[in-house]
Structures are given as C-alpha cells and as structure tokens.
Amino acid sequence: MERRENQKTPQGQIARVLVEFLEVAITSVVFLKGVYPSGAFERRRYMNVVVQRACHPQLRYYIHATVSGLLPFIQKGQVERVAVIFFNADNIPLEKFIFKLAMNLSYGSSVEEVDLQFSLRSFMSKLSISESLTKKLPPDCRWEITAYFRSIPEAGTSKEADLWISTDTKQWQQPPLITPIKSMSSEPLCLQLYLEHPCLSESLL
Secondary structure (H helix, E strand, O other): HHHHHHHHHHHHHHHHHHHHHHHHHHHHHHHHOOOOHHHHEEEEEEEOOOEEEEEHHHHHHHHHHHHOOOHHHOOOOOOOEEEEEEEEEOOOOEEEEEEEEEEEOOOOOOOHHHHHHHHHHHHHHHHHHHHHOOOOOOOOOOEEEEEEEOOOOOOOOOOHHOOOOOOOOOOOOOOOEEEEEEEOOOEEEEEEEEEEEEHHHHOOO
C-alpha cells in the first residue's frame, strides 16, 4: 500500500517512468553489443521508437526483475548510477554503459509524463546509433547490471533491500575514458548516459 501511495508523488511518477525506460534501454544495450544472436530479440515500438525486446524468458526476467527492484530506491533518491558492465574471461570490466541519475526530492509539482517520455525518447534514438563509440567484445565475455547507491540499503528493512548485495567487480586502477552519449537536465530529473572504457595503459595489460 505504501509503494502505491509513493507512486502518486512526483518522485514516484518519475521513478516508474524511469524504471520502464531503463528496462528498454538496457535491453537495447545488450542487443547493440551482440552478446546474443539477433533472434533472441524482437522489434517492438516504445515511445514511438523502434526498440528491441528480449524473447528469451530468462533474459527478459533478469533485466525486468533487476530494474524493477530499483524502483523504491530511485524514488527515494538513493540510486546514483545504473551500469551495464561487460567483462572478459578474467572477470575484468571491458566496457560500461552508465546511466547517471539525479532527482529533486523536494520537487512538489505534478509531472507531465508525456514531456518526460519525450525527453527520454531521445536517449533511445541516440543509443541505437552509438555502436561506433563502443568496442568489440571477445566471444567469451559476460555482462551484468550493477547499481551504485548513494547510501547502502540496510538488509532486513525491506524485501527489495535484501535482494541487493555488494559486488566484487574488479576496479580499474586508473580513471576511465568517458564518452558521452546523451544527457538531459530539467526539473525534477537529470539523466546522463555515457560509456566508460579503461585507459590505454590498462587495456594493454
């Protein structure tokens, strides 16, 4: 009941639209990188843009369940970044698609979902033509969704908090190379999408 009430607030409205967007965008990233055969996806229309939807039930469930699990934390402003990370066989990150978000928690006016969706639609269009900015992945790569929290959810406070565990992802030793893809800055949501790659010295190791 509490979650339903929270979704009536401006922050709840934004979080719901943003979670839906992230699910579609992350699926598009995985399709773009060619991790799975193209037959594992089907064309759909979202926000009047042609996108890809995962056909395989386990793949679709993983993306949906992971992103949906972020909903209560996004509307509380606890999530700073959501990343799609691709690793090599040694479990070292090769490439990261970063969605960096900031929401004004004190914003009290109603939110026009049509305007918000219009702004997010441009991300989908930009993402679909960003393959030239990315790097070719080795055939034995794997990927995962990682969330970076501004404050760690306390275990036992909710069933959603219990789903998230600390990651043992290896970190790059040097600051990454950043390639911007798209950004928006408006009240009450700011969103950035960019790529991170290891610096040249690390990628040669």
